[in-house]
């Protein structure tokens with residue numbers, strides 16, 4: 022059996038695992054990333070329908086990691102403001118950039134573009150090894166070392182093991198960490214469309230009866246109209262019928278479901294469906310072990326924070342590891358992992374809980390819930406605390422303890 026000694030093992034080469042590898046590169050550490058997908062789908066990831074709403078803090082972080090510079094201008098769309106509608110009412114709760122000191126709430130970038138930029142940045146680092154097309158079959162840790170066994174018989178021994186293996190993390194489960202899971206009982210369909218009515222870089226979310234529909238503005242108008250991402254949330258049993266429609270029928274169905282808010286819909290990309298399950302584990306760390314990304318906090322996409330929180334976990338954990346490496350001390354010292362855990366919990370729990378509450382209220386089609394949300398919207402600022410939390414989270418630069426120095430590879434670039 023081949024045994025590989027490495028300083029940090031990261032399970033999962035999703036966007037967050039790759040960003041952590043990149044953040045740790047250049048500090049004299051040997052980093053190994055294990056991924057079950059093949060290298061070809063990491064270097065050229067297929068379109069998966071996700072348009073990731075990025076905060077200003079995330080944009081700055083991606084820049085420091087040398088990823089933002091790899092995105093083509095057409096990959097980045099502007100998210101100026103958001104509107105939330107309830108039922109048949111045309112009155113909206115406006116989440117505006119105004120007053121935030123910014124000219125926009127944030128940015129929209131396809132997950133596919135983020136993943137390929139992250140992989141390109143990692144591939145050029147010679148202290149990062151990627152073991153692709155291989156599954157982890159067992160994990161274990163003691164006070165001295167963490168061990169990972171791979172299905173091809175190889176074993177990895179490291180000072181620190183980091184799980185970035187999705188919200189359904191098998192590693193988290195193997196370490197016996199319980200997780201509060203909330204199955205929203207809905208599926209989310211995402212795709213790109215072109216349509217007649219301009220979006221003016223404003224996103225909207227419409228909590229109708231029996232469905233939630235969102236439109237995310239995408240840049241560069243096409244010959245066939247303006248481009249947006251459509252996000253339709255329905256009970257899973259209804260989603261099957263929608264998925265079975267051909268592109269033309271689907272477009273007509275979306276015109277009907279959007280109540281004409283987008284005008285005619287002309288072309289539709291491939292469609293992707295995701296089950297909606299949110300997760301929040303009891304712990305983010307253990308002996309020589311930490312959770313990051315969705316493995317740590319699995320958000321509901323409605324507040325656009327999953328990857329943004331993932332990047333915050335990268336910042337907070339990388340800071341602890343890099344400080345320890347610079348001081349020549351243990352990179353997985355219990356005090357450091359505990360500090361990471363405290364910081365990440367503090368940064369994520371309020372919005373996680375607020376989002377859960379809002380989702381619960383807005384996906385409940387019973388009459389009392391419909392009346393409560395209408396009242397909240399009518400009182401103008403009934404949702405003010407949630408709005409403030411969301412706007413602050415989207416627009417703040419995150420100047421605080423989680424800041425990391427510029428990555429060597431990003432210095433000197435725009």
Ligand SMILES: Cc1cc2nc3c(=O)[nH]c(=O)nc-3n(C[C@H](O)[C@H](O)[C@H](O)COP(=O)(O)OP(=O)(O)OC[C@H]3O[C@@H](n4cnc5c(N)ncnc54)[C@H](O)[C@@H]3O)c2cc1C
Pocket residue numbers: 032033034035036037038055056057058070071072073074075132155156157185186187188191209211295313314315316322324325326327328329330331
């Ligand atoms: C429809 C939708 C819209 C979203 N919109 C937003 C948004 O607007 N803003 C935002 O911030 N976030 C958004 N998100 C969330 C965002 O996509 C996730 O937070 C992000 O992808 C998490 O990245 P990750 O690397 O932690 O996990 P993942 O992307 O899940 O990657 C996990 C990786 O681990 C690998 N893996 C798993 N198990 C193993 C194993 N045993 N061995 C080896 N490899 C393994 C997987 O193959 C995968 O590559 C959205 C999500 C969805 C579904």
